Amino acid sequence: MQKTFAMIKPDAVSAGYHHNILQELELGGFAIVSKARVQLTRARAAEFYAEHKGKHFYEKLVDFMSSGPVIALVLAKEEAITGWRTLMGPTNSVVAKEQKPDSLRGKYGTDGTYNACHGADSPASAAREIKFFFPRLILDPLPDPATAKTFIID
Ligand code: UDP
Secondary structure, three states, X not given: OEEEEEEEOHHHHHOOOHHHHHHHHHHOOOEEEEEEEEOOOHHHHHHHOHHHXXXXXXXXXXXXXXXXXXXXXXXXXXXXXXXXXXXHOOOOHHXXXXXXXXXXXXXXOOOOOOOOEEEOOOHHHHHHHHHHHOOOOOOOOOOOOOOOOOOOOO
């Protein structure tokens, strides 16, 4: 069982699409190990996306990610990292709507920035991002998703 970090972004939360996304991910066989509703400050959003610093979309991305609450998730499934990225679809929601209309970004996103959700792209990113949002979560040994607690912080 692999774990990954996923996030429902402010556009989807403010539109109420988080309900649909949470339902779809459970139907897709992902177990929710941890869940938190979090308002990122601009500084925290900038830190989360630090690898993109200097790129043309960085400031807009940081504004977007701190514009309202996100839902941060630790998900567990076999091959969770690639599985979640496949469920999300292409980064740009315009492309997703064209090429993968049933994907989460195809259904719930708008464009290249406002794309409804995030997913870690490697085991190293997943570990860093889980620690960023859930610093006290003990990951080794693996929590049993059947009994793991779901935290909702408002
Ligand atoms: N992004 C953007 N413009 C771009 C590329 C990316 O606004 O040209 C935003 C978009 O919200 C994306 C995030 O930056 O989800 C991180 O980009 P990355 O290339 O890491 O894509 P992801 O891993 O999210 O698919």
